Amino acid sequence: MDYCSVCGISEKRRRIGNLSLFACIFVLTTAYFHFYSWYSLLAPYGTLTAAVFLTVTFFCYVDLSYALRDPVFYLMIFTDLLALVHLLLVHSHMGAILTVADFLLILYLSNKLMLSQKEILVSSAYLGVFFLYWTIDVKGYFKGYNTNYGGLVLISGFIFLIFFWELMISRHRKGLYVMRVVEIFLFALAFNIIAWYRSRCALIGLVVFLALMLLPAFLWKNRVLYGLLSFGATFGAVLFSLLYVFLGKNKDVFTVQLYYKDIISGREAVWSELWQAYLRQPFTGIGSAYQMQLEEMNGLFEVHSGLLDILIVHGLIVFLITCTFLVFRLFFIRERCASEHMAKTAMAGIFAMLFTAFLENYIIVAPFCLMFLLLFGYAGAQSHR
Numbered sequence: 001m002d003y004c005s006v007c008g009i010s011e012k013r014r015r016i017g018n019l020s021l022f023a024c025i026f027v028l029t030t031a032y033f034h035f036y037s038w039y040s041l042l043a044p045y046g047t048l049t050a051a052v053f054l055t056v057t058f059f060c061y062v063d064l065s066y067a068l069r070d071p072v073f074y075l076m077i078f079t080d081l082l083a084l085v086h087l088l089l090v091h092s093h094m095g096a097i098l099t100v101a102d103f104l105l106i107l108y109l110s111n112k113l114m115l116s117q118k119e120i121l122v123s124s125a126y127l128g129v130f131f132l133y134w135t136i137d138v139k140g141y142f143k144g145y146n147t148n149y150g151g152l153v154l155i156s157g158f159i160f161l162i163f164f165w166e167l168m169i170s171r172h173r174k175g176l177y178v179m180r181v182v183e184i185f186l187f188a189l190a191f192n193i194i195a196w197y198r199s200r201c202a203l204i205g206l207v208v209f210l211a212l213m214l215l216p217a218f219l220w221k222n223r224v225l226y227g228l229l230s231f232g233a234t235f236g237a238v239l240f241s242l243l244y245v246f247l248g249k250n251k252d253v254f255t256v257q258l259y260y261k262d263i264i265s266g267r268e269a270v271w272s273e274l275w276q277a278y279l280r281q282p283f284t285g286i287g288s289a290y291q292m293q294l295e296e297m298n299g300l301f302e303v304h305s306g307l308l309d310i311l312i313v314h315g316l317i318v319f320l321i322t323c324t325f326l327v328f329r330l331f332f333i334r335e336r337c338a339s340e341h342m343a344k345t346a347m348a349g350i351f352a353m354l355f356t357a358f359l360e361n362y363i364i365v366a367p368f369c370l371m372f373l374l375l376f377g378y379a380g381a382q383s384h385r
Contacts, residue, residue, distance in 0.1 A: 051101065
């Protein structure tokens, strides 16, 4: 029995909740993914916009009578309040609360979202088009966007495009060989356009996505392997940044180039400074008003890592709760991913986004965080046929 049936959520409420989510995705992708002038003007309001639409989705899916009996709801509220207290204590910009609040709400809704087959088909096709759009109309530095942001749009769109294509393959078995050849071409195209954008974070996501799609189903059933993957994709963000800082201090010894640039080429200095600042107040975090001392940052505060951002800005306890919450959500859909190919494809996309977020905020900012939620909805769908 699904969540909606258990909690008495009507079909009308479910549709309104989904419509709110899809409307938010449409508004934000329209605002961000077409013209840099629109993006630069509207980007500061992304988390607020997402918060408004996510709140509508929340009330459509969750009765207060249910929420007040749900320990997970209280955990979410406690974490939000704790993050808010920490921001007040460190005199942070208060808008930072929306980042963690949005992400926690996404995790709360991730096992409740119920999508119809038509909603899955249309939304995956719509988001998949952005990979083709940004491939044909190369934006990068040529049109204002930086190449890393371009890489995030590409890898996100590509994940949804492949999900859509796999859905088509599962429904239309005729011409299977041709469709598989087209899919191989799409992966080759993705590698080439990501190389053109020189986006190393997107390359990480592409490699993870392909590797997990090829991973045999029986390995997904292995709790130990899945646990290591889940731990690596979440808490591993912290270990990755520490490793990066260590390698940065040994730059003369460790020199590897990728896309014509040294792998260690900037993040290590940013993270080294942020770690030093964070370790002076690990429980509260440093907030978002911190001004970077690195000359090339010009005082701009930017963590460049999704889950690490939650640790640095909001503190240890908020980070531990958030990552543990995320790991539990990953395990919630493990069995379905081991038995249903389309759920496995969605899960490969979720992990690809998590590993991509090692080098960019990505999954905690709009509209990408909403795409992250959609993939959980895809993975949890009862059937994709």
